[in-house]
Amino acid sequence: MINLARDDIISSPIMSFSDILHRYLLSPLLSVSSQTTTTLSSNNKSRKPISSSVFSYLNDFDIDPTTGFMPNKPLPNRLPKLFKPWEEALASAPFLLSLGDDNDDEALAKRESSRLWRLKLVNGPILPIDSLLDDVPCLQRAHHVLAFLVHFYMHSIPLNGSSEPLVVPASLAVPLVAVSDRLGIAPILTFADTVLWNWTLKDSSKPLSADNIEPQTLFTQSDDERNFYNCCASIELRGVEALRIILDYDNMSSSFTGDSDFTLYSDPDEETHTIQRISEALARLARVVDELTEILQSVRSTCDPHAFYFRIRPWFRGSDANGPDSPGWVFEGVDPSRQLELSGPSAGQSSTMHALDVFLDVDHQLAKPRLPAPSEQNRRADHTFMTRMRKYMPGKHQEFLLYLASHHRPVRDLASRTHPLRQPYDSVVLALKRFRDQHMRIACLYVVSMSRSAAATIRGGCPVGAMMMEQMQQQQQQRESDHVAIFQRQPVRGTGGNELSCLLKASRDATVRTLLSGNIN
Numbered sequence: 001m002i003n004l005a006r007d008d009i010i011s012s013p014i015m016s017f018s019d020i021l022h023r024y025l026l027s028p029l030l031s032v033s034s035q036t037t038t039t040l041s042s043n044n045k046s047r048k049p050i051s052s053s054v055f056s057y058l059n060d061f062d063i064d065p066t067t068g069f070m071p072n073k074p075l076p077n078r079l080p081k082l083f084k085p086w087e088e089a090l091a092s093a094p095f096l097l098s099l100g101d102d103n104d105d106e107a108l109a110k111r112e113s114s115r116l117w118r119l120k121l122v123n124g125p126i127l128p129i130d131s132l133l134d135d136v137p138c139l140q141r142a143h144h145v146l147a148f149l150v151h152f153y154m155h156s157i158p159l160n161g162s163s164e165p166l167v168v169p170a171s172l173a174v175p176l177v178a179v180s181d182r183l184g185i186a187p188i189l190t191f192a193d194t195v196l197w198n199w200t201l202k203d204s205s206k207p208l209s210a211d212n213i214e215p216q217t218l219f220t221q222s223d224d225e226r227n228f229y230n231c232c233a234s235i236e237l238r239g240v241e242a243l244r245i246i247l248d249y250d251n252m253s254s255s256f257t258g259d260s261d262f263t264l265y266s267d268p269d270e271e272t273h274t275i276q277r278i279s280e281a282l283a284r285l286a287r288v289v290d291e292l293t294e295i296l297q298s299v300r301s302t303c304d305p306h307a308f309y310f311r312i313r314p315w316f317r318g319s320d321a322n323g324p325d326s327p328g329w330v331f332e333g334v335d336p337s338r339q340l341e342l343s344g345p346s347a348g349q350s351s352t353m354h355a356l357d358v359f360l361d362v363d364h365q366l367a368k369p370r371l372p373a374p375s376e377q378n379r380r381a382d383h384t385f386m387t388r389m390r391k392y393m394p395g396k397h398q399e400f401l402l403y404l405a406s407h408h409r410p411v412r413d414l415a416s417r418t419h420p421l422r423q424p425y426d427s428v429v430l431a432l433k434r435f436r437d438q439h440m441r442i443a444c445l446y447v448v449s450m451s452r453s454a455a456a457t458i459r460g461g462c463p464v465g466a467m468m469m470e471q472m473q474q475q476q477q478q479r480e481s482d483h484v485a486i487f488q489r490q491p492v493r494g495t496g497g498n499e500l501s502c503l504l505k506a507s508r509d510a511t512v513r514t515l516l517s518g519n520i521n
């Protein structure tokens, strides 16, 4: 048995990333956290000054020590002059456009301005993006602008019942694909565009915090939309603490010698101390996850479900919103043999949530023999959902998740072999289960109930003539099936959210199967 001294561990190559993060970056920079600002390491005495090479390592994953997956300062609020046509189109879109399937008077009044806005883009030049290639914040801004433009463009087109694919004009499609390729992200509106890269400081003299940011681009200019993005951003910012604990675990678990069997220290005191530290870190992580649940819950008082479902969410729909057999979208000027990822944005693309799943080893794909066995409904759900959602994250964040999966010593394995860690580990899993339970309630309120209420209104009858009723019914059914389809990315249509529940329950149940003790009370 080898007994590694602390300094040996620090210089061990396998620990380089987490150790660098922890020792040089995370510990000194805990100010963004509102609560758990205790240093997670016992190595403070040996803290060293930050070196530029450390920053470049961290930059490799585009993670900031204080803001995690969010940039630590707002993106430029305009692209360079060359890209004025994009910026102008974006600035005017919310005022000139309305949803193409919205037939209320206000929306109808905007049909002509919508048409002219789209025409300008169809006739617009394909701007070269070469000057942006080495400027990441500008590339991110370009993705944000182009992706919002694509969704403004596509969803302002009035429905005409055609079975032809809808065309994204080359002036948007070509640069969006080029920018996306460079960033390693899907060429469509993503969680990054609506949350990570969509904020500015309310008061630039104050530091970045959940209370001091506001979204830059909105489809509806409504507080509901603003608050929806803010809720997601608050979870990302609070999630930095979770990320810290995860990376710190990586550091602490290195104290266990032996790569595969977690042989413990030869010094029993040191071993007990390390187990104690890991146990405390897990207890803190459970509390942070509970805080994320509280933040999620807060959306109920700030974002109206009706506004979310009928006014905001329709803008999010991607090319597959009507199911994989629908004509979808064609990107003009882009090699047609390319398989583009074109689903819309979802908080299922949050790298913070994925990092928790990776750390705890939640098996969404049902690849591991765990109990209780998946139900029939669990097996029917889309097991590829979470894996697919990774493609909608910036490439460097995808790489980070791969790194996390491959480099850290799995906490679940360690806890299963180390009795005092079983309960603390399970407490984190249970906290994540509580998050997913709450999330299911929210999705039910904001999506399933709304789609049913739409159907019920129709069934309840409306004292206008039968023809009008039929028209309304068709329109609502179309909306209902569109909305359900984007959330589940499944061919099932018009089922009032049943398949959506299936997906979210499968995700919650996969979390439950992660528990080391079967007892979930």
Ligand code: HEM
Binding pocket: 228, 231, 232, 235, 296, 299, 303, 308, 345, 346, 347, 348, 349, 350, 353, 436, 439, 442, 443, 446, 447, 486, 487, 488, 489, 500, 503, 504, 507, 508
């Ligand atoms: C009004 C608020 C929200 C609603 C209505 C909502 C709804 C949904 C729906 C319908 C899905 C199914 C997949 C899809 O997007 O197509 C989903 C997935 C997901 N959402 Fe949310 N969501 C909300 C807020 C959030 C927030 C703030 C987070 C955390 C950042 C979050 C995290 C997730 C995750 C991780 C998934 C993947 C499935 C899972 O892990 O259970 N959601 N959400």
